[in-house]
Amino acid sequence: MHICARSMRSTKNRRTIDQFFKDISMLDIQLLRSQPEVVAAGLARRGAAIDLAPFEALEAQRKQVQTQTQDLQSRRNTLSKQIGMLKAKGEDIAPLMAEVAGLGDAQKANEDKLAVLLAELDAFAAQIPNMPHESVPEGTDASGNVEVLRWGVPPSFDFTPKDHVELGEGLGGLDFAAGVKIAASRFTLMKGEVARLHRALAQFMLDVHTAEHGYTEVYVPYLVNPDSMFGTGQLPKFEDDLFRVERGDGTHLYLIPTAEVPVTNIVRGEILDTASLPLKFVCHTPCFRSEAGSYGKDTRGMIRQHQFDKFVMVQIVAPEMSWDALEELTGHAEAILQKLALPYRKMALCAGDMGFSAAKTYDLEVWLPAQNTYREISSCSNFEAFQARRMQARCRDKGGKPRPLHTLNGSGLAVGRTLVAVLENYQRADGSVTVPDVLLPYMGGIITLTPLR
RNA sequence: GGAGGCGUGGCAGAGUGGUUGAAUGCACCGGUCUUGAAAACCGGCAACGUCGCAAGGCGUUCGUGAGUUCGAAUCUCACCGCCUCCGCCA
Numbered sequence: 001m002h003i004c005a006r007s008m009r010s011t012k013n014r015r016t017i018d019q020f021f022k023d024i025s026m027l028d029i030q031l032l033r034s035q036p037e038v039v040a041a042g043l044a045r046r047g048a049a050i051d052l053a054p055f056e057a058l059e060a061q062r063k064q065v066q067t068q069t070q071d072l073q074s075r076r077n078t079l080s081k082q083i084g085m086l087k088a089k090g091e092d093i094a095p096l097m098a099e100v101a102g103l104g105d106a107q108k109a110n111e112d113k114l115a116v117l118l119a120e121l122d123a124f125a126a127q128i129p130n131m132p133h134e135s136v137p138e139g140t141d142a143s144g145n146v147e148v149l150r151w152g153v154p155p156s157f158d159f160t161p162k163d164h165v166e167l168g169e170g171l172g173g174l175d176f177a178a179g180v181k182i183a184a185s186r187f188t189l190m191k192g193e194v195a196r197l198h199r200a201l202a203q204f205m206l207d208v209h210t211a212e213h214g215y216t217e218v219y220v221p222y223l224v225n226p227d228s229m230f231g232t233g234q235l236p237k238f239e240d241d242l243f244r245v246e247r248g249d250g251t252h253l254y255l256i257p258t259a260e261v262p263v264t265n266i267v268r269g270e271i272l273d274t275a276s277l278p279l280k281f282v283c284h285t286p287c288f289r290s291e292a293g294s295y296g297k298d299t300r301g302m303i304r305q306h307q308f309d310k311f312v313m314v315q316i317v318a319p320e321m322s323w324d325a326l327e328e329l330t331g332h333a334e335a336i337l338q339k340l341a342l343p344y345r346k347m348a349l350c351a352g353d354m355g356f357s358a359a360k361t362y363d364l365e366v367w368l369p370a371q372n373t374y375r376e377i378s379s380c381s382n383f384e385a386f387q388a389r390r391m392q393a394r395c396r397d398k399g400g401k402p403r404p405l406h407t408l409n410g411s412g413l414a415v416g417r418t419l420v421a422v423l424e425n426y427q428r429a430d431g432s433v434t435v436p437d438v439l440l441p442y443m444g445g446i447i448t449l450t451p452l453r
Numbered sequence: 454g455g456a457g458g459c460g461u462g463g464c465a466g467a468g469u470g471g472u473u474g475a476a477u478g479c480a481c482c483g484g485u486c487u488u489g490a491a492a493a494c495c496g497g498c499a500a501c502g503u504c505g506c507a508a509g510g511c512g513u514u515c516g517u518g519a520g521u522u523c524g525a526a527u528c529u530c531a532c533c534g535c536c537u538c539c540g541c542c543a
Contacts, residue, residue, distance in 0.1 A: 066503065070512045080524040084471035100523045398482075402500075
């Protein structure tokens with residue numbers, strides 16, 4: 001079982017108490033202590049059980065050892081100060097020196113013991129997912145998700161619609177074999193008009209979010225350090241899904257699986273003025289996912305790739321604002337689909353189907369004619385204080401105490417899957433594809449993607 | 454990659470082993486004064502953890518980690534970051 005890297009890094013148990021607590025409590029450690037039954041109930045809704053007995057036993061020990069350690073420390077500090085004073089006056093310090101000499105070993109032993117206890121508590125707390133919001137539907141898997149709304153009408157074709165693989169290859173714009181040759185399976189090469197359509201989608205999304213939705217465009221590193229991955233909750237539990245890059249000096253970085261990681265970590269360790277909130281960032285990046293364990297799923301086409309482009313919208317808000325912000329942010333993702341006239345439905349994920357860090361999640365699913373079904377194209381979540389606590393990201397009102405802020409993010413949208421949706425929904429019987437109206441300004445006069453020959 | 458310099462509270466900036474969690478200034482908050490504001494004056498103002506009903510106590514933190522010491526912002530070592538100069542490079 002993993003514990004945080006900052007815990008692992010230190011081989012000797014001389015870390016301060018404070019530093020240990022920085023590592024834990026994605027969940028509010030106070031909640032776990034004071035109302036463990038609330039935590040257990042929340043976990044049960046996610047279909048997970050928790051055994052609180054070990055935690056309570058550890059916690060009792062921690063309390064006793066920590067108090068004792070601090071008392072010893074206090075005693076030593078007092079004596080040391082006295083030594084200083086006596087020495088300054090030129091008096092005899094031998095008796096005090098004798099007393100303080102015995103303190104060292106006892107204290108060291110206590111500190112070591114405490115460090116072990118705190119590491120165990122850390123590991124325990126770090127595994128507990130966020131508590132689902134009360135409005136989250138009950139359910140243990142995707143079948144429990146609730147459709148909130150359906151927008152648009154799936155197109156009806158008087159021919160059998162092709163899937164995006166057939167369409168893209170016919171257009172000479174998608175080359176899956178080249179992706180495999182150059183890299184590996186689940187990598188794709190785009191070219192010509194299809195590549196341009198992909199770029200047009202990205203530019204269109206960026207323009208809408210910055211000009212109409214009030215987001216600030218950011219450009220971020222695509223490789224991030226482990227601390228950032230911990231901050232947003234990818235680590236310690238989901239390292240297998242990440243591409244890891246070793247460095248010559250023995251450290252390592254990770255390729256981002258979503259821009260959520262670098263963008264949300266902008267506020268890691270910061271105390272922001274509440275009046276300066278909300279912060280709204282939009283960011284377009286490639287995303288890299290190793291997706292260990294997904295072999296055999298969606299192997300055809302561009303639906304599930306190791307590399308794909310995606311927009312993320314991130315909002316950093318005052319705690320009391322986050323539920324309104326979730327509705328707003330989801331609406332921003334919906335606006336893109338609406339402008340593209342792509343039929344979609346909005347799903348409220350049930351407790352058992354939500355991600356580790358989320359308090360509530362809406363998925364947007366776009367209609368894919370060839371699959372005759374809706375497929376996920378955006379996921380919008382409110383994490384409440386879960387990520388913020390992990391990242392020590394706080395806000396402060398005038399004259400007030402710092403408190404964890406709330407973070408949200410949503411895809412707006414996954415560009416590759418949007419491309420798939422456009423190809424399939426805008427196709428015509430001859431294999432050509434009409435360019436959606438809103439993309440025309442970005443297509444340099446191309447109004448139809450035409451098949452080769 | 455080579456040489457040198459530097460990392461202290463929201464900011465600026467003192468502090469080189471002992472009642473220093475840290476001078477001073479700015480910013481900020483409260484008050485006096487003023488018709489109001491400004492100025493002036495007075496007072497307050499770090500974070501985190503922990504114990505406590507509370508008042509408050511205790512602990513930790515001066516880039517990070519490891520050492521020396523009864524005691525470290527201050528001494529030693531390693532690492533990280535930033536700045537300057539040289540070299541190289543998209």
